[in-house]
Amino acid sequence: MSSISDIIEEYLLNILKQTPSGTIQVKRSELAELFQCVPSQINYVISTRFTVEKGFIVESKRGGGGFIRIRKVRFSTRKAYFDVLLRMIGNRMTQQAAEDLITRLTDEGLMTEREGRxxxxxxxxxxxxxxxxxxDAVRARIMRNVVMTLFASKGE
Known part of the structure; x- marks a missing residue:
């Protein structure tokens, strides 16, 4: 059985997939009402499931007219994507950030599920x-080398 967080994530991902621009704007209170949960549950899903490592940019405005804007990051070239990934990894990487990046690479078909595991x-x-x-430093070195290998094997 799926958790409420899984259901909310799936709902938002489906809306994103249907949007040609790759950007959606939602109201926290409307989502909370739709899923009959507290707004902090929406915050949790957004902050843990729609991260930069997973390929999303999230903007948020609080208050009465507040909104959450989620954008799936797209790159014009493989080289630009490669450069952004290496900058994002940096010199240190937490286990959670690395796991999120692995999920992104598998979701985007750059790595198989088996390779990801x-x-x-x-x-x-x-x-x-x-x-x-x-x-965290060793993990970052490993992830940089994984990304370099994936992009080199794909003609980059």
């Missing part, structure tokens, strides 16, 4: 049994 295991805390600052 293998890389996910490689970057986990269980394998990288190091102090946090060192672990």
């Amino acid at each position: 293998m890389v996910g295991k490689l970057i986990s805390r269980d394998v990288l049994d190091l102090p946090v600052s060192l672990r």
